[in-house]
Amino acid sequence: MTAAAEPHLIERGWSGALSLALRLVLLLALVLIVLQSAIVVQARPQDLITGAKGMADIIRRAIPPDFAEIGKIWWPTLETVDIAIFGTIGGVIMALPLAVLAADNVTPSRLFYYAARGLIGLARSVPDLVWALLFVTAVGLGPFPGALALAVHSVGMLGRLFAETIEHMEMAPIDALALTGARRLQIFTHGVIPSVLPSLTGITLYRFDENLRSSLVLGFVGAGGIGFELLSAMNLFQYRLVSLYLIVTFILVLAAERLSALVRARLA
């Protein structure tokens, strides 16, 4: 070891000690955060242990699934899928023009930009369950309010991600197209859309996947589909029917996920 290296090592030793102290502080902070969250949620692990027997009882009563009732589940299943399809397509139709207005690089004016960002933010910040309750009030029970709720709530996520995709696209081909004399709408359909279509499709499929799961929950507030049937079966203590619906749900979610992954892989 050379004399010249010693001060450097001493300095490094100090910074090493500081770094260790900082890590300990961060670790302590993390522990405190976890503890406060456990207090706020009133976590009682002992209840979970004592209540496990009740859960096991329900599971025992749900087995085997009631396959005799399989003929009854086709319609609610179709409803659930169609709520997700309607919600996703409706969301895309509303989100796309908003995203164009909300994308910094193509928006026609700052006024439109802020208005579109505001609407997208509003759609996202109100939970889909609240939208569903609002639409149930407006159009009554059934799958329609659920589909509307998903469409409006989807605008929040789709609008934001679409806008970000447009903002990050390569602008040189768009400028080149503009210089050929193409009009604004032509530039959009011939330049912007083809450039971002794979990303938009991927985002849309991901949203469909989410909407499919959300449509199950929306059924709990009267928006039809499997969710509604699942709640009814639980209220009537028909646990074997509940397990049948859960199996169908599992298959649906898995199928949507696989389909979405396959299409996205092909588009990549």
Place this chain on the structure above:
Amino acid sequence: MLRVCDLTMRYPNRKLALAGFSLTVGAGDLVVVLGGNGSGKTTLLRCVTRMLDPTSGEIWLGDTDLAALSGERLRQARLPLAMIWQQANLVRRRSALANVASGALGRHAGWWTALGGFPPEELRAAYDHLGAVGLAQFAGQRAGTLSGGQAQRVAIARALAQRPQVLLADEPVASLDPEAAHDIMRLLRRLAAEQKLAVLCVLHQVELAYEYADRIVGIRAGRMAFDLPCGEVPRDMVRQLYLNEAA
């Protein structure tokens, strides 16, 4: 065909990029602009297209002064002016044919083109333009899968679809290998001669300028250094353009 008169461009940071620059490019001429980095070559082309607004001066395209126009009137007046860049700037996920046909969009205002389609006659014409640049067999191929040289040829075909009278080229061979660079320059030379295009091309490769240009224009610190027929440009004069940059 293209006449630039007393063009001056001062950027908002007060940097003078062009100072009273004047230039004429006639039909069938291939004029190459040479100059060091930051000499004002690209600013010149950007002012001519009005991607940048010049501080003063005139840009005559035929009988129209582009510098005096804006908005829809500028878009209309600029239609006979096409441009190619260092990168081809194609829409990568569209076919070569669609990219070429998009050069014709400025002439069509119908709902079909607004929805992403092309008139059949423009698709046929685009196929012919691809043939003119030797790429008809790649018509259906995605632009993103073409080589740099092929993509630049498609960009030239797109410019032809615009039915231009003037073609501006901003370092069109800068990112190409030497063979592809010669191919592109030969193509520009041929188009100028056969289609009576006025071609104004910014280059860094002095040898290419000597080989293909009708005239060479030297630019230094935003000012015209010389404007001479190719055969009359001494090598020393060209070297001076770059020596000044190094100093």
